[in-house]
Amino acid sequence: MTASRSDFVTGGLISTVLVANRGEIARRVFATCRRMGLGTVAVYSDADAAAPHVGEADAAVRLPGNTPAETYLRGELIVEAALSAGADAIHPGYGFLSENAEFARAVQAAGLVWIGPPIEAIEQMGSKVASKKMMDAAGVPVLAELDPTEVTEAHLPVLIKASAGGGGRGMRVVRELADLEPQIAAARREAESAFGDPTVFCERYLETGRHIEVQVMADTHGTIWSVGERECSIQRRHQKVVEEAPSPLVERIDAMRASGQEAVAERGHARPARMANGHSMRERLFEAARLAAGAIGYTGAGTVEFLADEQGDFFFLEMNTRLQVEHPVTECTTGLDLVRLQLEVAAGGRLPAEPPAMRGHSIEVRLYAEDPAHDWQPQSGTVHRIDIPSVTAEFDLLERAGVRLDTGVVDGSVVGVHYDPMLAKVISYAETRTEAARLLATALQRARIHGLVTNRDLLVRVLRHPAFLAGDTDTAFFDTHGLSTLAVPLASEADEALSIVAAALADAAANRVAARVGGGLPSGWRNLPSQSQRKSYESRVSGVHEVGYRFTRSGVTVDGHEGVELVELSPERVVLSVPGERGPVRRAFTIARYGDLVCVDSPLGPVSARRLPRFSDPADQVATGSLLAPMPGSVIRLGAEVGGRVDAGQPILWLEAMKMEHTIAAPTAGVLSALNVTVGQQVDIGAVLAVVDPDDAVNENQEQ
Known part of the structure; x- marks a missing residue:
C-alpha cells in the first residue's frame, strides 16, 4: 500500500472493528486488528458465551438465542451491537451474512465502514x-x-x-x-x-473435475490483483477438506508447456490446443479472474472459482465476495496479510501496481469433529485437549518452513449442534510441495486431540497417499481411492492393543498414587505368584480389550504380550520395551484421562478408549435393532410408521444438525416396532430414536 497506510492507522477512519462472525474467523480478524493497533468487538450467541473469540475481544455483545437464524443471521442486531459498543467498522468474515447485500446496506446506512465489496457487486x-x-x-x-x-x-x-x-x-x-x-x-x-x-x-456435474480458484484483491483506484491460485479439489459432500497453493494441476500444465511438449501430456492427456497461443494456464486463470472482478466493479478481497479438467480448460463456477476459509495458503505463499489489505482498501488505500510473486508451497487441512468412517457424521461435545506441538505461528504469516494454526477452539471448548463442526485449520509452508505435505502430516499425527472423534487420521493418510503426492487430486479423490481405506485409524489393531496395555498400566499407577494405604507399592504386587489383575476398555475401532497384567519383582508381565517389558511407569507416561524384528524397541506413551475416557498418544498413532466398569448395569442395555441418535439434533421428517415393514438401509427419519441433514436408516430388514420421536423434537446423542425388530426375531416370535 502507499503512504495512506499511516493515515489509515492514525487518521481515525477506522479505530474499532466488530466482526460479524464467530470462532476461528473472528479470532483471525482480531489477530490482524491487534497487530494494527485497532480495537475489537465480538458478537456471540448464548451457545458461544464461553467461546475464545468472545474473551479475546475488547468488547463483546450478546445476541440472544442459539441458532444462526436467531443470532448471527440477524443483521439488525449486529448493527445495533456495533453502535452500542462504539465500533466504527464491521468485518463480516465468511459464511452467515458475509455475502448479504441487505446487511452491507444496513451497515453503511448506520454510518459504519463496511469492510467488504460494493453492495452492487454482492448483489450481482x-x-x-x-x-x-x-x-x-x-x-x-x-x-x-x-x-x-x-x-x-x-x-x-x-x-x-x-x-x-x-x-x-x-x-x-x-x-x-x-x-x-x-x-x-x-x-x-x-x-x-x-x-x-x-x-x-x-x-x-463433472465427476472428476479439478477445483481451482483465484484470489483477487482490488482497490477503489482501479487496480485489480490476481494474487495467486489455489487448488481445493479434495472435498467431502462438496465441501473442501484440503486446500493448497499453488495448484498442482496448474504447475503440471504450465511445466509441460515450458518443456515444449506438444501432443501428449503426463498420464496420457492431450495438451490443450489453446496452450499454443503463448498463454499459460496460470495466465489465463488470472486474466479470467481479473475480467470477472472488473465486470462488476469489484473492490476488496474476493475469490473467483473455476472447475478445470486435466487438459487445462476451465469453467466459471462462482465468485465469493468475501474472504475464503482457505486464504492462509495464499498468505503463506505471498507474504501478504489479506485481512490487513481488506482493512486498508476499505479505508481508501491504494494497492501497488503488481502483487508479490508466489514462493514455495502451502497446504491447509480442515480438522473437523466428524467421523469419516460413518458417513461423515458430525460430532458434538467437549474438546478436552487440542495441542499441536509443532505449531510455529497462530493466525500469522510463516516466514520459513513451519506449521500455522487457525482455530476457534481451545482446551475445554464445547462443540455444539448449531454451527459447523470445524475445529481448526492446520496449515504448512515449505519450499516444496513434498516437504509441505510431510510437515503437515507429521504435525497432525503428533497432535493431541482429546474428547471427540475427528477426521485427523483421514487427513494424515491423504497427505501421505501416493496419488496426493503426485498431484492427482480431483474431486472424486475419496471415491477413487476408497474412503473405507483412507478412514482407517493410524494405529493398527496391534498398535492399538499395545496402547491400551499402556493405558491399563498407567491406570494402575494412578490408582496407587490415589490410594490412602500402600500408595507407594506396585499395584497387585504379591510375594507369591497370583492371578493377573484385569482391566477392560472399549474402543470405537476394535471393540472390547481385556488387559491382564501382573506386577513382579522384575517389572510386569502382560497376558498375550510376551517379551513386553516395563521401562518407565507413571500415571501420565509409560515406556515399554517391545520385541522388534532385530531386537527390543522402546515405545513411549502419554496418557490422559477424562472421566472414563482414556486417551493414549504415541508415534504409533492416537488411541481413545473408555474404561468399562467391572459390573454392568442391566438398565444400560440397549435392545437389538435400536436406532441411536449419532449426534444431538432436531427431527425434521419421518419416513416410516410403527408396525410397518422396513428394508435394510431404508430411511426411518431425518435429523438436522450443524446445518446439514442426516438420514437415520434401518440397520436391518424387519418391522418398525417403536418410533420414539416426533417432528420438531430435539434429541441428544445416544437417544433411542426407533427400534426395528429384525426378520429373524419376528419369525421366532411368531413360531412361539
Whole structure:
C-alpha cells in the first residue's frame, strides 16, 4: 500500500472493528486488528458465551438465542451491537451474512465502514444463476445453468446448488431422474436453514473435475490483483477438506508447456490446443479472474472459482465476495496479510501496481469433529485437549518452513449442534510441495486431540497417499481411492492393543498414587505368584480389550504380550520395551484421562478408549435393532410408521444438525416396532430414536 497506510492507522477512519462472525474467523480478524493497533468487538450467541473469540475481544455483545437464524443471521442486531459498543467498522468474515447485500446496506446506512465489496457487486454475484449469465456475457467460460424443472435423462448426472451460498450446503448430486424432486426439496431446506434463501439451480456435474480458484484483491483506484491460485479439489459432500497453493494441476500444465511438449501430456492427456497461443494456464486463470472482478466493479478481497479438467480448460463456477476459509495458503505463499489489505482498501488505500510473486508451497487441512468412517457424521461435545506441538505461528504469516494454526477452539471448548463442526485449520509452508505435505502430516499425527472423534487420521493418510503426492487430486479423490481405506485409524489393531496395555498400566499407577494405604507399592504386587489383575476398555475401532497384567519383582508381565517389558511407569507416561524384528524397541506413551475416557498418544498413532466398569448395569442395555441418535439434533421428517415393514438401509427419519441433514436408516430388514420421536423434537446423542425388530426375531416370535 502507499503512504495512506499511516493515515489509515492514525487518521481515525477506522479505530474499532466488530466482526460479524464467530470462532476461528473472528479470532483471525482480531489477530490482524491487534497487530494494527485497532480495537475489537465480538458478537456471540448464548451457545458461544464461553467461546475464545468472545474473551479475546475488547468488547463483546450478546445476541440472544442459539441458532444462526436467531443470532448471527440477524443483521439488525449486529448493527445495533456495533453502535452500542462504539465500533466504527464491521468485518463480516465468511459464511452467515458475509455475502448479504441487505446487511452491507444496513451497515453503511448506520454510518459504519463496511469492510467488504460494493453492495452492487454482492448483489450481482449473490445469485449464482444471475452471476453465471453475467460472466458468460463478459467472456468468462461457464458451465450452462439448468432449470430444475427442465432436467431430463440426457442431462444426468446433475449437481443441485444453492443460489445464495456455498460450503456444501444445499448441494446434491443426482444420477437418477426419480431422485431429482426429493433431492431438490432437501437442498432447498438446507439452503433455507444455512442462508435464509431456498433458491436452487442445476448444472452439469463433472465427476472428476479439478477445483481451482483465484484470489483477487482490488482497490477503489482501479487496480485489480490476481494474487495467486489455489487448488481445493479434495472435498467431502462438496465441501473442501484440503486446500493448497499453488495448484498442482496448474504447475503440471504450465511445466509441460515450458518443456515444449506438444501432443501428449503426463498420464496420457492431450495438451490443450489453446496452450499454443503463448498463454499459460496460470495466465489465463488470472486474466479470467481479473475480467470477472472488473465486470462488476469489484473492490476488496474476493475469490473467483473455476472447475478445470486435466487438459487445462476451465469453467466459471462462482465468485465469493468475501474472504475464503482457505486464504492462509495464499498468505503463506505471498507474504501478504489479506485481512490487513481488506482493512486498508476499505479505508481508501491504494494497492501497488503488481502483487508479490508466489514462493514455495502451502497446504491447509480442515480438522473437523466428524467421523469419516460413518458417513461423515458430525460430532458434538467437549474438546478436552487440542495441542499441536509443532505449531510455529497462530493466525500469522510463516516466514520459513513451519506449521500455522487457525482455530476457534481451545482446551475445554464445547462443540455444539448449531454451527459447523470445524475445529481448526492446520496449515504448512515449505519450499516444496513434498516437504509441505510431510510437515503437515507429521504435525497432525503428533497432535493431541482429546474428547471427540475427528477426521485427523483421514487427513494424515491423504497427505501421505501416493496419488496426493503426485498431484492427482480431483474431486472424486475419496471415491477413487476408497474412503473405507483412507478412514482407517493410524494405529493398527496391534498398535492399538499395545496402547491400551499402556493405558491399563498407567491406570494402575494412578490408582496407587490415589490410594490412602500402600500408595507407594506396585499395584497387585504379591510375594507369591497370583492371578493377573484385569482391566477392560472399549474402543470405537476394535471393540472390547481385556488387559491382564501382573506386577513382579522384575517389572510386569502382560497376558498375550510376551517379551513386553516395563521401562518407565507413571500415571501420565509409560515406556515399554517391545520385541522388534532385530531386537527390543522402546515405545513411549502419554496418557490422559477424562472421566472414563482414556486417551493414549504415541508415534504409533492416537488411541481413545473408555474404561468399562467391572459390573454392568442391566438398565444400560440397549435392545437389538435400536436406532441411536449419532449426534444431538432436531427431527425434521419421518419416513416410516410403527408396525410397518422396513428394508435394510431404508430411511426411518431425518435429523438436522450443524446445518446439514442426516438420514437415520434401518440397520436391518424387519418391522418398525417403536418410533420414539416426533417432528420438531430435539434429541441428544445416544437417544433411542426407533427400534426395528429384525426378520429373524419376528419369525421366532411368531413360531412361539
